[in-house]
Structures are given as C-alpha cells and as structure tokens.
Amino acid sequence: MSKRLRSSDVCADCSGPDPSWASVNRGTFICDECCSVHRSLGRHISQVRHLKHTPWPPTLLQMVETLYNNGANSIWEHSLLDPASIMSGRRKANPQDKVHPNKAEFIRAKYQMLAFVHRLPCRDDDSVTAKDLSKQLHSSVRTGNLETCLRLLSLGAQANFFHPEKGSTPLHVASKAGQILQAELLAVYGADPGTQDSSGKTPVDYARQGGHHELAERLVEIQYELTDRLAFYLCGRKPDHKNGQHFIIPQMADRRLSLDVSELAKAAKKKLQSLSNHLFEELAMDVYDEVDRRETDAVWLATQNHSTLVTETTVVPFLPVNPEYSSTRNQGRQKLARFNAHEFATLVIDILSDAKRRQQGSPLSRSKDNVELILRTVSNQHSTESQDNDQPDYDSVASDEDTDVETRASKASRQKSLDSDLSDGPVTVQDFMEVRSALVASEAKIQQLMKVNNNLSDELRIMQKKASRLEKQNSTPESDYDNTPYDTEPDDTVPNRKGRQRSVVWPGDGSLPDTAEPHLVPSPTLPSTEDVIRKTEQITKNIQELLRAAQENTHDSYIPCSERIHVAVTEMAALFPKKPKSDTVRTSLRLLTSSAYRLQSECRKALPGDASLPTDVQLVTQQVIQCAYDIAKAAKQLVTITTKENNN
Structure with missing residues (x-):
C-alpha cells in the first residue's frame, strides 16, 4: 500500500x-x-x-x-x-x-441492517427489481467504475446473474473487457470463474482470448481459492497453477497417532467421502470460514496492544451465526472451533484430498476394512451414550486385541447394523460431524487451562482434607502435605529417561488393555486418596510452570517442564495396579500416560535448528497446551475415582 x-x-x-x-x-x-x-x-x-x-x-x-x-x-x-x-x-x-x-x-x-443505504422505490414485484439491477450490473462491469457496481450489489444485484438475452454473466463481460478489479469485486460477491456462457466458454477463456494474461491467471487462482487457502493454512505454500498444479495435499508432521484417533479419523474420512457434492461444498466452505477465523484470530492477538485494548470483549470464539443457513448447519460450523490444532489439520487434509478426488473423478474406495471402521465407530459411540458426559470417551474404538477375539456372530450382527446405517439414506454433514466430533476433547487456550489448573488445585486441597478425616489410619497431618516439597526426581540420565518412556506404554508389554468389560468393578488395590492427591498436585504445579513458559514464549523451557511432568505422571501411574479391574481407571490412566508421552514429543519440536521438525511454534504451542490439558483432566478423573471408591 x-x-x-x-x-x-x-x-x-x-x-x-x-x-x-x-x-x-x-x-x-x-x-x-x-x-x-x-x-x-x-x-x-x-x-x-x-x-x-x-x-x-x-x-x-x-x-x-x-x-x-x-x-x-x-x-x-x-x-x-x-x-x-x-x-x-x-x-x-x-x-x-x-x-x-x-x-x-x-x-x-x-x-x-443496511439502515443508511439508499432505498429504491417500492415495487410490487421484488424479483423484477433484482433482475433489473443485475442487468445494470451486467453492463456496468465493462467499465472501471467500481463504486457503481458495488452500489448495485448492495441493492441486491446478483454477481452470478445469467443474462437471458446476452447468454453470459457479469464476470464474462468483465473478463472480455480486461477489467481485473471488477472481476475481483464480482468474485468477492460470489461470482464463479468456472461458469460457462451460452457458447460453452468460461471467463478464463475470454480473458485468455483477449490477451489479458494477468486476469486469466488471477481467475484460475480465484477458482481454486478455497483449496489454496486450506493448503496455505497448513503448510504455507500454494499450488503452481501456471504449471498445471492445482492441489497441494500436506502431510501430518507427527504420524505417531494412537489407534483410537487414527481409526476414528479413517471412519470420519469415509463419511466425508459419502457426502453429496452439494453437502461436501457446504462443509468445505464452512471449514474455509473457520480457517479464516483462526488466522484472523492469530493476527488479531499478535497486533493488539493488550495494555490499552481489552481483548476479552473482542474475542470471536466460534463462527457467528449466518441466518441464511439452517440451525443444523450453524451448529456444525460452531463445532469446528472445538477441534484442536491436530484434529482440525486432519479435517483440512481430508477435505483437500477429497476435493482433488472429486474434481478428478476418482471413484470411492470400497474396501471392507473401511466399512468395518465405520461400523466399529458407530457401534462404540452407541455403547458409550450412557457414560457421564463430563468424562470424554477416550476408548470409543475397540483395540486390535478385542477385534481378534470377536465371535463370528458378533461380526455378522455388526455388519448388519452397518448395512442399515449406510442404506437408510444419504450421508449428511451432521452424520459426518457426529463421527468427527468423537475426536474432539476441547481445545484449551492458555488462560483457560490456567484456570482449570487453579480450580483443580483448590479441589485437590478440599479432597485431601476430606480424605484425611476419612483415612486417619493412613493419612499424614495436613501440615505435612502443605509443606511437602517436590519428590526428589530420579537421576536424569539417558538410560533412566528411556525407562520412563517405556513405562508410559500401558501395560508394560505394549498391548492395549481389554476394554470389553460391561461393568465397572471396584478394585481393592486402588491407592489411597492421599497418595493420589499428592501426585496430582505435583503434576498440576509442573503444568503451571509449562504454561508460564508458553505465555512468556520461553520455548527452551518446554523440554525440562515436560520431563518433570513425565516423571510425576510415571510416579502417579505406578501407584495403580498394572491391570486395574475398573474400566474407568484404565481409561483415565491411558489418557494420562499417553498424553505425557505426546507432550514430550511436542515439546521437542520447539527446539530450534532442527530442519526436520515443523517451524510453526504457534502450532506446536497449541499442541503442547492440549496435551497438558488432557493430563490435568485425566489426573482429576483419577482423584475423583479413588476418592469415591475409597469412601465406599
């Protein structure tokens, strides 16, 4: 400028x-x-x-x-x-x-409300008025008078209006005249560069015929603006349209996904592929709007003077309601804000991949494996509906071990259920969002997570006092708890660090625990509430140190903080039996230990100078915060469970 x-x-x-x-x-x-x-x-x-x-x-x-x-x-x-x-x-x-x-x-x-816009005289037939305005727009775009065209658009002229006598749209006229700024304005208001006129030509064709090469190239970019924006959001690059490259499909930087997430992602992708073209376009546009919201949020937070502008009153936490959309679609749009960075990136990649497939006319994959994935996802979702809504379902997909021991009758029943699920009618965006929402834990911002940790610390102290009264024979005086320093950490040598990482795999042999038990069985070997509270408070204090490092952008502190959290998590997990009978305990322990492992992996990405790791520190920080939130959530669940069981 x-x-x-x-x-x-x-x-x-x-x-x-x-x-x-x-x-x-x-x-x-x-x-x-x-x-x-x-x-x-x-x-x-x-x-x-x-x-x-x-x-x-x-x-x-x-x-x-x-x-x-x-x-x-x-x-x-x-x-x-x-x-x-x-x-x-x-x-x-x-x-x-x-x-x-x-x-x-x-x-x-x-x-x-457009309260101050010039109003046209009232007429009985509004459609005639809109048609007249659109015809004026059709003729006006051949000139460089942008404000006249904006005025017509503000009054209701349609950017994609197809002139019945001329057999073309305003964008055809602007392209033939070489009016690149008019083309930009029309595109902002929704004009489609791929529309054909009565002769079968597109605006791009007319721009090239007229020698308006810059305009032709720009129209191609506009035609792929949605997928270009999604790709740029993930990897900072756009396709080279001049050389025939129209799509970039980024790859996830971290492929170490858990079984649950990877299978749910595949099931959601299958649902995505089953959407009609119209519903897929709606979903893609909604994701585009969410990308715009997230990118604008990042720019907003980076450019504000926080000492003079109260950002809490200007936050846009999710996509505002568009009254032209159905309530179901608006609800789906707002759900997108709950996806954490990793989950949202997975969704964007799925959309880019399927957009490319649809444009190239590639057939859908019909592999039996994908069919069974949807079945298992839907089946497990139904089986967990009765669980407490406050505790996320982190084990909604059966493990490989469970699948191996299934009876043939069970598989036949599942297949019948799936056939019904897929044959009842077309898959809707809501169907897709329901499957994808199983991936969402809840994205925690730094301030939100600090609040969660502070509340958790208060709750721990209350629980500790109650436990002290109920377990006098095993408890220590409150003053001992309040003044207890951090436990001495083990020698932080390489062998010890490797040992801690191995201990995170639950159980020790690397296999996933059996989650098929229909009832919760209270374990007589659960640790005392007092011990669990001690370790949980140590975890939350270490998490607070990590969050302060994130707030202060001291990324070199991430790894030491994650190591301390990992040690505290390992020590807390060691309090519990290796194979607890309680399904809820097993689920919480899995979340606790796997999140601690993921936290270490994410923190290593913040190290400077490693070209093989992503350079988007902001994205890494979001992942670090999400892992910390999951750890705090799991620790709180374990405190609640042990308190309840030990008091019974």
Missing part, C-alpha cells in the same frame, strides 16, 4: 486515524476497535483482512483501495449525508465513543 494512502486514511466507521484493517466486501478501511465488531458479525456481513499482516493478492488490495478512495463508504452511509439526518439525531460513531454499545450499535445498523 502506498505511503500516500496510509498517511491520509481514516476509519470508515468512526473516523479514527490510521486504520489497519480492511473490510474487503464493503470496500472500506477500519480501525482495531471497529474491526472487533466487524469480526463478531461474521464473514457473510464483513470480510476483514489486516492491511500489513495478512497476505494479499495485489489486485484484491488494489480493488479495496480504489473503492475506499472513490467514496465507497458513502454507499453504506447514504442517508447520513443528508443534512436532515443531523436534525433527526442520527450520526455516525466517533473515535471517542465506547466500542460497546456505541460503535457496535452503529456498525450493526450500517452493515447488518
């Missing part, structure tokens, strides 16, 4: 100086405070980008600049320019106004 523009710009909504964001579809520049309101409205109302910290296609930025400089804001504030509006008390926001409610109410009225 030119220095001239940046020195003279003011916020379109409150006239504050030096706006750093743009509303792409509104053609305006806005300040941080007003942008926080725009983001809460959703992308269907305002598509925001940071002017410096978001990558821009050059012609898209040029389009927004042109609209802003040519008075596009007057389209959205038309009636406020009338002197009579001052007399009526209506006015726009100013920089001194509070964000809530003053600026927020004005921005919602301006963009969501």
Whole structure:
C-alpha cells in the first residue's frame, strides 16, 4: 500500500486515524476497535483482512483501495449525508465513543441492517427489481467504475446473474473487457470463474482470448481459492497453477497417532467421502470460514496492544451465526472451533484430498476394512451414550486385541447394523460431524487451562482434607502435605529417561488393555486418596510452570517442564495396579500416560535448528497446551475415582 494512502486514511466507521484493517466486501478501511465488531458479525456481513499482516493478492488490495478512495463508504452511509439526518439525531460513531454499545450499535445498523443505504422505490414485484439491477450490473462491469457496481450489489444485484438475452454473466463481460478489479469485486460477491456462457466458454477463456494474461491467471487462482487457502493454512505454500498444479495435499508432521484417533479419523474420512457434492461444498466452505477465523484470530492477538485494548470483549470464539443457513448447519460450523490444532489439520487434509478426488473423478474406495471402521465407530459411540458426559470417551474404538477375539456372530450382527446405517439414506454433514466430533476433547487456550489448573488445585486441597478425616489410619497431618516439597526426581540420565518412556506404554508389554468389560468393578488395590492427591498436585504445579513458559514464549523451557511432568505422571501411574479391574481407571490412566508421552514429543519440536521438525511454534504451542490439558483432566478423573471408591 502506498505511503500516500496510509498517511491520509481514516476509519470508515468512526473516523479514527490510521486504520489497519480492511473490510474487503464493503470496500472500506477500519480501525482495531471497529474491526472487533466487524469480526463478531461474521464473514457473510464483513470480510476483514489486516492491511500489513495478512497476505494479499495485489489486485484484491488494489480493488479495496480504489473503492475506499472513490467514496465507497458513502454507499453504506447514504442517508447520513443528508443534512436532515443531523436534525433527526442520527450520526455516525466517533473515535471517542465506547466500542460497546456505541460503535457496535452503529456498525450493526450500517452493515447488518443496511439502515443508511439508499432505498429504491417500492415495487410490487421484488424479483423484477433484482433482475433489473443485475442487468445494470451486467453492463456496468465493462467499465472501471467500481463504486457503481458495488452500489448495485448492495441493492441486491446478483454477481452470478445469467443474462437471458446476452447468454453470459457479469464476470464474462468483465473478463472480455480486461477489467481485473471488477472481476475481483464480482468474485468477492460470489461470482464463479468456472461458469460457462451460452457458447460453452468460461471467463478464463475470454480473458485468455483477449490477451489479458494477468486476469486469466488471477481467475484460475480465484477458482481454486478455497483449496489454496486450506493448503496455505497448513503448510504455507500454494499450488503452481501456471504449471498445471492445482492441489497441494500436506502431510501430518507427527504420524505417531494412537489407534483410537487414527481409526476414528479413517471412519470420519469415509463419511466425508459419502457426502453429496452439494453437502461436501457446504462443509468445505464452512471449514474455509473457520480457517479464516483462526488466522484472523492469530493476527488479531499478535497486533493488539493488550495494555490499552481489552481483548476479552473482542474475542470471536466460534463462527457467528449466518441466518441464511439452517440451525443444523450453524451448529456444525460452531463445532469446528472445538477441534484442536491436530484434529482440525486432519479435517483440512481430508477435505483437500477429497476435493482433488472429486474434481478428478476418482471413484470411492470400497474396501471392507473401511466399512468395518465405520461400523466399529458407530457401534462404540452407541455403547458409550450412557457414560457421564463430563468424562470424554477416550476408548470409543475397540483395540486390535478385542477385534481378534470377536465371535463370528458378533461380526455378522455388526455388519448388519452397518448395512442399515449406510442404506437408510444419504450421508449428511451432521452424520459426518457426529463421527468427527468423537475426536474432539476441547481445545484449551492458555488462560483457560490456567484456570482449570487453579480450580483443580483448590479441589485437590478440599479432597485431601476430606480424605484425611476419612483415612486417619493412613493419612499424614495436613501440615505435612502443605509443606511437602517436590519428590526428589530420579537421576536424569539417558538410560533412566528411556525407562520412563517405556513405562508410559500401558501395560508394560505394549498391548492395549481389554476394554470389553460391561461393568465397572471396584478394585481393592486402588491407592489411597492421599497418595493420589499428592501426585496430582505435583503434576498440576509442573503444568503451571509449562504454561508460564508458553505465555512468556520461553520455548527452551518446554523440554525440562515436560520431563518433570513425565516423571510425576510415571510416579502417579505406578501407584495403580498394572491391570486395574475398573474400566474407568484404565481409561483415565491411558489418557494420562499417553498424553505425557505426546507432550514430550511436542515439546521437542520447539527446539530450534532442527530442519526436520515443523517451524510453526504457534502450532506446536497449541499442541503442547492440549496435551497438558488432557493430563490435568485425566489426573482429576483419577482423584475423583479413588476418592469415591475409597469412601465406599
């Protein structure tokens, strides 16, 4: 962006100086405070980008600049320019106004309610009016007058309107005329570069015929914008469309997935492949919106002055509701925010892979293995519906050991259940989201996890006091507990460290425990509540050290912190029998130990200088936090279980 523009710009909504964001579809520049309101409205109302910290296609930025400089804001504030509006008390926001409610109410009225847009005279047939506007748009895009076209679009003209007499869309006309900025504007409002006219030609064809090579290349990029954005989100690269490469399918950096997650992921992918093209496109667009939300969140947090701007009031925790979508679709869109970084990356890769398959016309895989995976996933989901909703289901897929000992009758019954599941009707997005949601534990931000740990510490102290009264014969005085320092850690030599890692595999022979027991059987060999509380508090204190390191971006502290957590987890796991009879204890121990192992693996990725490891420290930190959250959750479950059993 030119220095001239940046020195003279003011916020379109409150006239504050030096706006750093743009509303792409509104053609305006806005300040941080007003942008926080725009983001809460959703992308269907305002598509925001940071002017410096978001990558821009050059012609898209040029389009927004042109609209802003040519008075596009007057389209959205038309009636406020009338002197009579001052007399009526209506006015726009100013920089001194509070964000809530003053600026927020004005921005919602301006963009969501379109309260100040020029209204056309009322007519009996609204469809005729929309058709007339679209015909005007069709003829206007051959010129460079962007604000006229934006005004028509704001009044209801359709970017994909197919002119019955001309046999083409506005994008065909703009491409034939070489109007690249008009093409950008039309694409922002949903124009499809792949649409054919009555002669079977696309806008790309007309741009190439007219020698408008930059426009032709840009139209191809727009055609693949969704999949390009998803690929760039994961690996920071885009396909080389000029040389015929239209898809990049990134690979997961960490393939050490547990059996449960990998099989659930395969089952979810199978559901994804079964979606109709229409539902798949809806899901892909929703994931695109979620990528935009996450990337904008990252830019937002990185650019705010936290001492002067209260970010808690401007957080967009999930995709805002789009009233044009069904309630089911809106609920599915909001579920996407619950996916942690690893789970969301898996979903994005699945969508990229299936988008490529669908475009190339590759048939679906019909392997029996995939069919049985769906069956096992659905079957286990049904069997766990009666479990406490507060405790996530971490063992919803049977282990290989369980599968080997299944009877033929059981398999036949499962196959019949699956056949019914797949033949009842087409798979919906909701079906897919239900399977995929089994992967979601709940993504914890640093502040949220600190709160969880603080609450857990308080609960532990309360439980400890209760346990002391109930187990006087085995307990120690409260003063001993409160003043007990950390247990002395074992010698941190390489052999000892390897031994700890082996102890994480549950049980010791590396096989997964049998999860087929139908009832919880209280184990007489459970450790005392007092001992479990001691170890849990040690774990939570170590987790808090790790979170402080994450907050302070001291990534070199990750590994020492993870080692201390690993030692504490190993010592806590050693309190329990090797094969506890309680299914709930076994599930919690598996989560505890596997999360500690994953935490060590993730923390190693933060080490600088290793080219084989990912360089996205922010992604690594998210994974580290998620692992820490899972450890704290499992420890709390074990305290609750032992307290309950020992008190019975």
